[in-house]
Amino acid sequence: MAWRHALLISMLLLVACSVPEPPPAPAPATPTAAPSPPTLVPRRPEEAATAFFDAWQQGQYSAMYDLLSADARAATPRDLFARRYTNIRDGIGEVKLTVQQTGPASTSGQVPFRVTRTLALFGEVSETNTLPLVQDQTGVWKVAWQPGLIFTGLTASSTVRVTPEAPARGRILDRNKKPLADNGSILAVGVVPGEITDEAMLLGAMADVLGMPAETIKQRYQGGQPTWFMPIVDRPGSDRPDLEAKIGSIPGVALHDRPARVYPLGPSAAHVVGYVAHPTADELRALASSGYDESDWVGRSGIEAFAEQQLAGKKGGAIQIVDQSGKVLRNIVEKAAEPGEDVLLSIDSGIQQAAFEALGDKTGSAIVMSTGGLHDIFAMVSNPSFDPNRFVTGLSDEDWQALNGPDRPLVLRATEAAYPTGSIFKIITMAAGLEKGVAKSSDRFDCGLDWNGLPGVTLHNWQAEGMLNLSEALTESCNPAFYEIGLKLDQLDPNILPTYARLFGLGKGTAVRGVHEVAGTVPDPAWKQQQIGEQWTTGDSVNLAIGQGYLLATPLQMANAYAALFDGTLTTPVLMPGLEGQALGDLKLKPSTLSAIKDGLSRVTSTPRGTAYYAFRDEKLPLLAKTGSAENENPDAHAWFVGFALPEKPSLLVLVMIEGG
Template sequence: MGRRMARVRRRRRGAGIASLFVGIVAAILVGGGSIVAATRFGIVPPGAVTGVFVSASPVQAAKIVTPSREAAAPGASTPTPGILVVTPTTVRATPAAAPAPTALPAAAPANEVATRFLRAWEAQRFPEMYEMLSRGAKANISGERFVGRYQAITVGATINAIRPSMAPIVEPAPGVARVEARFAVEFDTARLGKFSEENRLPLVSEEGQWRVDWTPGLIFRDLTPDRAVRFVPSDPVRGAILDRKGNPLAAQGKALTLGLIPGRVKDQNLAVVELSRFLGVEQSSIRQKISAAQPDWWVPLRDFPIERQAELTARFGKIEGVLAEARDLRLYPHGEAGAHVVGFVSPATTEDMKTFGSRGYEEGDYIGRSGIELGMEEVLGGVRGGRLSIQTAEGETVRVIADRPARNGGNVRLTIDIEVQVQAERILGDRVGSLVMMDPRDNSIVALVSRPAFNPNGFIFGFSEEAWKKLSDDPRRPFQPRATLSTYPTGSVYKVVTMAAALERGGYRPDSMFECNGKWTVLDPRRPMGDWRPEGHGKLDLAEGLVQSCDIVFYDIGHKLNQIDPEILPDFTRRFGLGAPTGIRGLKEAEGIVPSVAWKKNTLRQEWFPGDAVNMSIGQGYLDATPLQVANMYATLANGGVLRTPLLIRSIIPGDGGPIQEFQSEQRHRVPVSAQNIAVIRDALRRVADSPTGTALYAFNGYKKVVAAKTGSAENQHPDAHAWFAGYGLLQDPTIVVTVMVEGGRQGGTVAAPLGRQALEVVLGK
């Protein structure tokens, strides 16, 4: 009965490593009868491309283009160095297949024809649009090129949707062969936002039917057969993640990319052999990348910290064609420290485009994968922009259709103190578990540790095969944010809730007496429930029961509360913040479990028994909580009884220089415990640390600061109990709350409590 139900916890793996590559800035140029591409390299003759022209950005155009894109097909014209040509079949988002063209009914009114044409455009049914064209329009453009042009502009200009509207046409008198419909189109785009164009739709009568007399100007005004549409994207700088003092936890910084230019490599075999040895990759992999590239393409292989420049120069400085180029990358200056809070980024994949494509992201853009990097992606990632214009064949701008500069990502300032975080990481060391430190005055999180951890820089510079296998196969799950997403039975640190319920609803007083002989037989004399001390604690009152953490005392209380009302203990537990998200901003968190009559019936399809309440009274049974929830529960006691949301994000500093957005902890409610009874509980917690009978005396003996403390050992599905410590200091003027949980640590008093004291000393001193 005292044992808890075994639970299977999901094994969580780290995300796979996505390869890095140099981004390409696209310019989509679409003309009239033939496509004319105007670039900084000159004019690409008509016929050189069939749909979309993509040039490198001005910064990279002279020498850098990623070879990871499709190369020209055999027999196709060789791309100009520094540019990449792709056909409409390679665009990132292909519209859904259009239905078979529908013939217009005889003598359809002009108004109906114009409306159908615009509705087909709205639905991206481009073949259907083409079937509505006049003979003259069809003579100037084939159906394949018509569809390809609309697809290319839709994708190239990052158009998510169009919304046309049209003024009704006054039906022309008999014999009138040409009319015009006035219409407007709202373009909803990923990079340019929303913009509108007003235009005129010409229709001509052919053999009794109205047809659209199409020209390129129906896509955008001023577009003619000898002009082109050009889109130049503008990318934001990702915002930084800062600690409470402004120290960077994640920011853009200089790094080195090791790579080669095939045409400059004189001894390819030597270069490949040396690179293979240094990078720990197969020679065939490097040769494959070289063969896929043009002679003057830059072939990036791996990124390295800027501090390794001398090493790379010494190793490859004499091998012609092998270079280490400096560039900006996402860096994590503190490595493992705070990794589960800060999180990491990696390049966006094709799958990610289902979520991020509509916001202007492209494959290869860095996106947050965990922690604050993920939770605050919308702020950190900024807003992508661009410039859409119509240009002549000579590259002169005729008209700017839409222009939205990129807006850099905002900086996110946390309440974490990286100096305290680093010390907390060292305190927990190689143990598996978590350590939470909060300031109860404003409920801000000072340190949030989960161990073991990982170095997020590995997702930037790459993990070796051996390092990745070690991380991903580690049964201790180093990617798991234990402080917020792992739940555990709480053990005796929960007994403060049972004591509060006893004082408020059970008719108990601090001096209510109990007899503890080490065995409790109320539920079943044949199967007595034991105490953590087999010989028992003797005669003691309620307050001393908490000091000594006597299980028998709390069995009695749990049983009596359940007789009064089975909902008393679950309700008090929820009021102290367990069984629900804490409301922390920016991080994912688990809810935990607060068992109750309804929960057991709905979840397990079982009845509620008195033994469930008895188990719960000592923090066992089905009760589960995260270390953050336990820390927040003790912060509630430290501040006098107000449950608040933990504060992790202090402020957001917009990338466009706008006003700073400040955040504060939000008050949820006051717990149903009188100030007098909270004082009784707090005094008992003091005695846990400084009384000869206190379970934390082993750790706090000789400590000159007056603190509150509680230890716990929680049975679980593993052979060894989890070790808990929760406490705060100073007792009368609390400035720091500490919770420690060590998986399989066995004893809270001898394992977790000494770590808790070290954490308190970081803030309070020795």
């Protein structure tokens, strides 16, 4: 800018003029007085302005105060000065501040400047202003400060008010656009102190109905003005009729509806949908730049957490200067809130509810998934569960203890827990055996009670079944047939069966979007050496062949593996349409291999020797199915079942896993 060049030239001239001429040489014999020191030049206005602006940008409010004129310091104490800057900075969510001089100082010491603030909620906000400077008695330039230098129009008696506007959170919808998470209302149960006529009766009744100590209830309304509504506790909106009947007529008790996040299916879809909670201190530090504060709600698990950015929308609000009566003197900035976007899931509410109810009081998981094309998840439930509405209305100490108890109700067992699979793994062993030529569909296996294929070791079958071909062995879940295949695969290469397990998607996440999942474990020689420090044995391969040993898989991994039998392609399951499943790989199985596996599965429910025949003998719909019983560290084996319709066209696949079932 031209004025900067002019200023530079002026400063150079002033420096030159301030150098005194050398005194004349004294006469040799006549003593002379010492020369007078040069006159001090006052600091220029721009220097004072630059120092003030630099200190402001760095948040050095004490240094700013040192630059104020005597009159300004007399009007505003140091601590009040610093506190006002600090409170406004923090209150408006200031992330960055830039202050720049925009022109030369006037002859009277007025310095124009621009202040640009980057605010977490409002973005960049700029305004121009003028810094007034005066010279003190020594000629030094000082800032004639007044509150209007923070924001134009601000005075000693007015304040900066920030009014946030929260956006409506997006809904989570099922495949038919029925809400799984919605914006509804909950019931605030409270007390209006001035309306109490019999405090002992009120406290006794509320304590009994709400399950709270009377002392706690009283503490929560003590100190309130007579006409104030003092909230005591939140309850689901569905509790209103019961609460009105029991305590609604007691003088002093008040029931108010207030907006809140609600979950219509409650525990049935809790793990998939997730829940919201107020941000923790650590979360606030991470989210502050997005305008979050401690009153906001953030997704803590499930889709609520995964799609937080999409669901949350963008906050709005206003920053205003107001007088003591609250009258708006100036609008500094305004921004309308942008509502969050709805998130559509592949879940079917009716199927989800039915699957959850079918589990009853059993600990485990159930999955309903489509086969063919996209593997849409119609239902994914886990039990024990929790009610996400309780995170909104408030959790008691007992609630927290239950949530963190040994039953682990917060764990989505379908994806966050891995188990030995037992006999449902046998389709993978059968595929590997047929593809590698160690078995043929026509081979006959002795399915007696004992198998002695390992030196000095006798392994057992669950019942004597006679001589069976391979498909029949799958139907009747003959252990010796699969022990034999595991043995031969190990003799060929101990890594073959682990490789096929990974080909079917085990040992790694399914890449489903929206929920957390664990990878499980596919053991092989390298894994055992690294994790356990032992050599792989043939017995490990034989155990793996029937889904035992060190093998661990999630229910979703196994459901996805079976869904891949429809067309021979492993695909990412879809929970959020729009994030379509990606082909994870071709199983590379010959049509004859797939046919033999499907033939064995088709007899499980349709022939008397099938392991699920008696459960399904009255069903007219033909099914492909497999049962499994997996030994684990507990006395009772885990029970598995997977079934789907015959594969002429895509259908729904159902997988159920019961811990110790």
